[in-house]
Every structure is written in C-alpha cells, then in structure tokens.
Amino acid sequence: MTPPEHAQGGVLSSRQIAAMAETGTIRVCAPLAKGQIQPASLDLRLGATAYRVRASFLPGKDRSVKDILSALAYDEMSLQGDGAILERGCVYVVPLLESLALSGSVSGAANPKSSTGRLDIFTRLITDRGDRFDEVEPGYQGPLYAEVSPRSFSIRARMGSRLNQLRFRMRPSGPGQGAVALSDSALAELHARVPLVDGPLNLRDGMVLRVALGAEAFGGVVGYRAQKHTDVIDVDRVGAYRVDDYWDRLPARDGRLILDPGDFYILASRERLAIPPDLAAEMAPMDAAIGEFRVHYAGFFDPGFGAGPDGRPAARAVLEVRSREVPFVLEDGQFIGRLVYERMAETPEALYGEGGVSNYQGQGLKLAKHFGAK
Numbered sequence: 001m002t003p004p005e006h007a008q009g010g011v012l013s014s015r016q017i018a019a020m021a022e023t024g025t026i027r028v029c030a031p032l033a034k035g036q037i038q039p040a041s042l043d044l045r046l047g048a049t050a051y052r053v054r055a056s057f058l059p060g061k062d063r064s065v066k067d068i069l070s071a072l073a074y075d076e077m078s079l080q081g082d083g084a085i086l087e088r089g090c091v092y093v094v095p096l097l098e099s100l101a102l103s104g105s106v107s108g109a110a111n112p113k114s115s116t117g118r119l120d121i122f123t124r125l126i127t128d129r130g131d132r133f134d135e136v137e138p139g140y141q142g143p144l145y146a147e148v149s150p151r152s153f154s155i156r157a158r159m160g161s162r163l164n165q166l167r168f169r170m171r172p173s174g175p176g177q178g179a180v181a182l183s184d185s186a187l188a189e190l191h192a193r194v195p196l197v198d199g200p201l202n203l204r205d206g207m208v209l210r211v212a213l214g215a216e217a218f219g220g221v222v223g224y225r226a227q228k229h230t231d232v233i234d235v236d237r238v239g240a241y242r243v244d245d246y247w248d249r250l251p252a253r254d255g256r257l258i259l260d261p262g263d264f265y266i267l268a269s270r271e272r273l274a275i276p277p278d279l280a281a282e283m284a285p286m287d288a289a290i291g292e293f294r295v296h297y298a299g300f301f302d303p304g305f306g307a308g309p310d311g312r313p314a315a316r317a318v319l320e321v322r323s324r325e326v327p328f329v330l331e332d333g334q335f336i337g338r339l340v341y342e343r344m345a346e347t348p349e350a351l352y353g354e355g356g357v358s359n360y361q362g363q364g365l366k367l368a369k370h371f372g373a374k
Contacts, residue, residue: 009172010180010345011040011280012106017168025106029097033160039302039348040280043113043162044125046146047095050077050084050157056091056147064128065145069093083158085232088150093126096144097160100136105171108136111282111299114360116163117320118368119233120152120226120264123163138171152226152264153246156234163235167280167300170345182279182341190276197271198313206284206338209317212270213332215252218365222257223250223267238359239372247367255332259323267319268365270333273306274313277347281305281339283317294322295337303344304351305361315363 012020014037020026021037029047036043052075057068077084079094086092100108110125111134124133126145133147146164148157157163169180182190184203191201202208213222224247233241243249247266250257259265275281283299301317308314319336330336353361359369 008343008345009170010343012168012170013344013346013348014039015349016345017042020168025101025103027099027101029099030160036162038165039304039350039352040344041165041167041300041302042098043165044110044144044146045097046079046148046157046159046161046163047097048078048080048159050079050086050092050094050148051075052077053091053093056149058126058131058133059129060131061129065093065126065143079157079159079161081158083156083161086148086150086155086157088152088154090149092148094146094148096146098166099143101141102136102139104139107138107169107171108140108166109169109282110134110136110164110166112164113162114300114318115235115368115370117299118266118318119155119235119370120150120320120322121155121163121235122149122151123147125164125166136166152228153230154232156232158236161235165300167282169342180342182343187341194276195274195313196276197273199271202335204335204338206340208335209269209271209283209319209337209339210333211319211330211336212268212316212365213252213255213257213330215255217252217270218268220252221249221365222252223265223365224248224367225250226264233370235370238369241371243367243371246371257330259321259328259330261323261325261327263323265319265321266365266367267321267330267336269317269319269336272313272316273301273339274308274311274315275301275303275305275341275352277303277351278344279303279341280344281341283337284340294324295319301339302352303348304353307351307353308362315361316365318360318363318366 051073053072112123128142281301306315
C-alpha cells in the first residue's frame with residue numbers, strides 16, 4: 001500500500017500511523033482500540049493464542065514463524081476471556097492482532113512498552129523470514145508475532161493485552177533531507193537553544209545518562225529490586241498491587257549499589273529530560289566496556305515526554321538494570337545508558353501527556369503503573 005505523504009524522512013507521527021491503518025498498510029483482526037496509537041508509535045496487541053516453546057528462535061530468511069512453531073511448540077494456550085498465566089522463566093510466542101503491508105520506503109522498529117520493561121517481561125517482535133528481533137524490513141508484508149518471556153514475575157495476559165509497541169520510519173529521500181538520527185554536534189547545538197536535560201550535556205553517539213544513587217535523590221530510596229517469589233501480576237490491572245509485595249526498596253548507601261547477578265533492578269537517571277515536539281528518542285544500552293550490566297528493555301520516548309508546564313526538562317529516565325555474570329558496583333553519577341534522538345517526519349497532533357492518560361509524564365523513580373495499592 002502507498003504510505004501517507006511525507007515532506008521528509010523520519011519517525012512517523014500518530015496522524016500518519018492512523019492513515020496507514022485506514023489505507024490497509026496496517027491490517028488488524030479487530031478494530032484499533034482507544035489509545036493504541038501513541039504520538040510516535042503503535043501499541044501491538046496479543047492475539048487469541050499463546051504457544052509455549054522450548055526456546056527462543058528466529059525463523060531466518062527462508063522460513064515463516066509458523067514453520068518453526070510446528071517444530072518447537074509444546075503447549076497451546078487460549079488467551080481469550082480471562083486469558084492465561086504465562087509462567088516466569090518460560091518462553092511464549094503469540095501471534096498479534098496487527099499485521100503489515102509496508103511500502104519499500106517504510107521500516108519498523110519495536111520495543112517493549114514502558115510498563116512491560118518495568119515488570120521485567122522480556123518481549124521481542126518476530127516477523128516471517130526475519131533474522132533479527134524487533135526489526136521490520138522495508139516492504140515487509142505479513143503477520144507479526146511477540147516473543148514473551150516473564151523474567152521476575154509470572155503474569156496473566158489476555159487477547160488484546162499490549163506488551164510491545166512499533167515505531168515506523170520513513171527513509172529520507174531527496175536532496176537536503178539528511179539523516180534521521182541526530183549527530184552529537186546537532187544535539188549540542190539543539191541543547192544550546194532548547195535544553196534537553198537540566199544539567200550538563202554528556203555526548204557519546206547520543207546523550208549519555210548517569211545513574212542517581214545519592215541519598216538526596218528520592219527521599220533515601222535509590223531503587224527497587226524484584227522479589228523472587230511473588231503472586232501473579234495481571235498486566236491489564238492498573239494500580240492494583242502493593243509495592244512491598246513484589247519489590248525490595250533499596251536505601252541509599254554512600255552513593256553505591258552492588259548489582260547481584262540475575263537480579264532485576266529499577267533505578268533512575270540523575271538527569272531530568274524533555275523530548276522536543278519534533279523529535280523522538282530511544283534508549284540504547286551502553287557498551288559492555290563500561291560495566292557488566294545490561295540497561296533497558298523498554299526504550300521509546302515520545303515527543304513531549306518529560307516537558308514540564310514551562311517546557312523545561314522535568315522527568316527522569318527510569319532504568320531497567322540487570323547484572324550479567326559477576327557482581328558489579330554502580331556509583332552515583334556513573335554513566336549507565338544513552339538516548340539516541342531521531343527526527344519526526346512531522347510534529348504529532350498531540351504530544352506525550354496530552355489528550356489522554358500518560359502514566360509516566362513528570363516521573364521520578366517510578367515503578368510500573370500496576371503498583372500503587374496501599
């Protein structure tokens with residue numbers, strides 16, 4: 001199908017995503033739900049069936065996901081009605097309610113939704129004939145699948161649950177269009193005019209973020225560590241669970257935190273952020289050379305995220321952290337992740353925090369929206 005008109009390349013806006021749905025570039029098994037189209041992404045919905053598989057996989061260039069499922073699936077579960085429990089430590093593949101018929105100039109990139117990452121649900125997008133997770137090649141026509149593997153908590157999910165989201169990019173064309181991603185020099189120039197953070201701007205192929213572990217940051221609590229034996233979490237219930245039934249609060253201790261291998265932590269950045277209306281950002285992990293830990297499952301930042309009433313930076317980045325093979329000491333102010341900024345193809349009609357519920361606008365150290373019950 002022909003994509004909506006574009007004056008330039010970049011990340012597609014909510015209006016352009018809606019136009020793709022209207023023209024059949026995005027195909028759905030059920031009508032799009034309210035709030036499913038975000039300012040710069042599309043929430044993807046689980047379909048009617050989950051397949052428990054022995055191992056994660058990629059189909060490769062010559063096979064479909066169905067071909068692999070026929071060999072690997074050993075349990076088929078209905079997600080209709082009240083859904084099903086997806087057990088911690090197991091791997092599931094779920095056909096999604098959305099499929100695609102992209103043009104050759106539009107590609108896709110997926111990430112877990114913010115709440116999914118903060119629940120430590122490892123979620124990746126798979127396509128037919130795909131050899132990379134979370135990537136949709138230009139011109140792809142076919143179904144979409146989610147690989148779902150809860151790591152800290154068993155979860156209840158159902159048909160229509162939204163665990164990951166898809167961002168579309170239009171390839172730049174024509175003279176003078178330039179690259180979609182902003183260079184460090186372009187970020188420095190932009191920050192001089194419109195502050196991207198409330199402190200020093202550190203650049204290394206994107207804006208570097210530092211971890212906040214000082215006692216003054218969040219009233220003496222610097223983070224949360226997931227408990228190992230808890231009840232099931234329903235991914236569609238907001239504010240229903242007590243924090244202390246699922247998380248250990250981590251007190252400030254001399255600006256240091258030792259990450260234990262295999263444990264999952266929620267931390268926050270020192271910096272407060274604001275994403276300009278004509279840009280989107282994605283959090284990328286720092287390379288392994290700076291430490292034995294992984295940062296982030298969820299990583300999309302919509303235009304307008306973090307902007308306070310005066311437009312200045314007001315929200316911290318929440319960091320989903322897991323140590324690798326050995327214990328690792330994090331120190332207050334240590335580099336821990338980076339944001340890569342991309343141009344929007346057009347400014348969205350409604351920015352993040354406008355025209356609907358935004359659970360993380362103005363956030364500090366904040367757990368997933370499911371927690372909050374007394």
